Amino acid sequence: MRARALPLAFLLVGALSFSIGAAAQEAVPDEAASDEGGLRDAASDEAAPDEAAPDEAAPDEGYRPIWDEPAPEEPDVVVGDDVASDDVVPDDVVPEDDPAAAPPAAGALSPIRYVLERVEVRGNDKTADYVVLRYVPFEAGDVLDVDDPDIEGIRYRLLGSGYFETVRLSLARGSARGRVVLVVEVEERNTIIVEHLALGLSQGVENTSDTASDLLPYLGLTLAETNFLGTGIALSLSGLISERQQGVSVRFNDPTFLGSAFSLGLAGFFNNGREFFGTDAVVAVRCPPDLEPGEPCPAEVEANRAVVFYRRYGLRVGSGVDLGNAAWLTLDWQPELVDVPIRPDAASEMRGTDIEPIDFAIREGTSFLSTLRLGFHYDNRDDPVLPNRGVLVRLMVDGSSPILGSAYNFLKVHGQVRHWVPMPWGHGHSVRFGIYGGVLFGDAPFFFKFYAADLSDLIPSRILEMNVDDRSPPNLLNTSIVERRSGDLAGRIDVEYNLPIYQGHGGLRSVSGYFGGGLYALSDRRDLALSVPGYEGASKVPVDLTFDFGVRFDTSVGMFQVGFSTLLGFLEL
Known part of the structure; x- marks a missing residue:
């Protein structure tokens, strides 16, 4: 691998990488993060008349009891006040012929349901x-079972929408x-955010x-309004700016189009864009015929680099x-x-x-591409x-075929699974496991x-599916x-540890550190039958190491990530 020169300026700019998911979100506070208790405690385990007064009932960690508020005067009835402890399943909730109305087995916890x-x-x-x-x-x-996991799912889904800082659920007394x-x-949050920001060298x-x-x-940026006028409609604008490549994308999404169950x-x-091919390539090229008199050929062409210019x-x-x-499910x-x-x-x-020979995998001139994605x-x-x-x-399946009017015929199947597991020694500490193929x-x-x-x-x-760099990763193994810089077979497994550094409010909600690593593989299917010549033993297997470490800042306008491993890409490893 050829040596690479470091820029004289401070190289943190070259490593700076910012990103965000649907929207920045404050880490779930202790009072809202518990997966124990739930509505059962808030709705049914009230004190008997001769015990503590209703206002002395302790709130559950996952669901805070909320007083019924039919009038502005001071509330005087706590959640579930009209349900006696021996009336777990009232007659007007579950019919007598419902099998669920049968008495629970000895020692079993009685189900608690309401209309x-x-x-x-x-x-x-x-x-x-x-x-x-x-x-x-x-x-x-509906008959509501306070132990139904869908109830806890409501809170997670609302937080996952990116519209709200906090979400609390509770049961209040009904009319009968x-x-x-x-x-x-809910507590609403700012939904005009920086969804993605990447800058570097x-x-x-x-x-x-x-x-x-x-x-x-180069600079890549995505600005988004994820809850336009409070309707849940998302709008976003993405762009890439660099001397060599440019791109722009505008998106609209209505999750309940015309009030239906379908999104639009x-x-x-x-x-x-420009795509670089090969390593130490031998290239036969000619300047484009539409150049103005005296206009020089693009530098990549005259330098005999295997480069494709495309739009x-x-x-x-x-x-x-x-x-x-x-x-x-989605279909595009x-x-x-x-x-x-x-x-x-x-x-x-x-x-x-x-x-x-190099296969450029693109039609010369102008071609039409039609793709379906499930x-x-x-x-x-x-x-x-x-x-x-x-x-x-x-999980994604991309397909293109002449049946769709396309000049290309292919099928791409790829998927990713990530699992976050909280650690028992402190709130905010977690391990994330990931697999992609x-x-x-x-x-x-x-x-x-x-x-x-x-x-x-x-x-x-890549930004907007464009490579901003012609380098290959360090070949650590x-x-x-x-x-290979690209291929038709890919995989990655990794693990990442996240630890809290700061928890606050306002513009800067939290700061957390992360470090992780894994293995990735990239190849062509033909390499499975005919390995790359010149490699022996384990070196024939096209795998390598990857790692990253850095800091994430959760702010009111987005989650910004500063990753330091990109600096190492400028060094000979």
């Missing part, structure tokens, strides 16, 4: 009631014996005399449906025009000890950005392939993975 009279939303000054209620899977007349009101009390060719690539700055997503994008003009139209229990169609004004006539590169999503994390517990699953079949354009930049933490990630 839900209504759901009441409080604290939503900006957000419409129906936006909150769509996260509540219960309706008036055995009837209750489910109270959802990327490596590429600057002039024809370069024997190595130069470093130039719309997007438009434009990419003006993408595209739309995306999609919909989704909630499956309940924190799961949903993405038509686009791909224009390739400059591409090498031919190029070859070293693959191990052999010289092989997605399954599951998310029960307790926080959308800095979770302490929960599971996130994303994917396979690609057919003749997909190169930007649909799997990239080392998306698998390794040691070089800048000295394996054949160094021969």
Whole structure:
């Protein structure tokens, strides 16, 4: 690997990387994070008449009891006041012929159920009631079991929306014996956020005399309003700015289009990109014919670099449906025009000890690409950005075919699972386990392939599906993975530890540190049958190490992450 020069300026700028999920969210406070107790304590375990007064009832950690407020005078009835301790299942809640009405077995805890009279939303000054209620899977007349895990799921899903700082649930007395009101009390948060911010130094060719690539700055930014006018509609604008590449994307998503159970997503994008191919490539090129008299060839062309210049003009139209229990399905169609004004006539590169031609995986001139994407999503994390517990699953299937009018024919299947586990020695300490894998079949354009930049933490990630850097990650294990910058087989396993540093309020809510690492693999399917020549033993397996460590700042305008491992990408490791 060729040596790389460090910039003279302070290299923290080169490593700075900011990102956020749907929205920044304050770490769940102790009073709201407990998974014990719940509505059972708040609604039914009240004191007998000769015991402590109602206002002495201790609130549950997960659900704070809320007084019924029919009038502005001082409340005098605590939640569940009209249900006697021996009336666990009132006659007007569960019919006598319902099997659930049978007495519980000896020693078993009696189920506690009520008829839900209504759901009441409080604290939503900006957000419409129906936006909150769509996260509540219960309706008036339902039999409510206070031990139903869907009740706790309401709180997590509302926090996961990114609309609210805190969410508290409780039961209030209804209009008749055995009837209750489910109270959802929220505290709203700022929803105009920096959803993604990445800035740094990327490596590429600057002039024809370069024997190595130069470093130039880049900026990637996404601004979003995740709750437009309190309707739950999300709007976002993304962009990439650099001397070599530019891109822009605009997105719209209505989670309940026209009041239906289906969402509507719309997007438009434009990419003006460059893709670097090969290592020490031998290239045959010609300047584009539409240059003005006296206009020089692009530097990458004259420098005999295997570079493809391309532009993408595209739309995306999609919909989704909630499956309940924190799961949903999505289906998107993405038509686009791909224009390739400059591409090498031919190029070859070293693959191990052999010289092989480079497949640029793109049509010359202008071509049409039509892609369908089917997605399954599951998310029960307790926080959308800095979770302490929960599971996130994303499974995607991308397909393109001449049946859809496309000039390309491929199928891409990929998925990710992440699991956060809280540690017992302190609130906020957690371990995150992750696994990712994917396979690609057919003749997909190169930007649909799997990239080392998306698998390794040691070089800048792609932005708007564009590589901002022509480097390969450090080959720490000295394996054949160094021969691949992209491929049609990919995988990664990793683990990360998160520890709290600061917990506060206002503009800076929390600061936490993280460190982690793992293994990633990148290859072509043909390498499974015919390994890269020149490698022996374990070095033939295309795997390598990746790691990262840094600090995350949870603020009122987004969660910002400063990762220091990117600095190591500028060094020879």
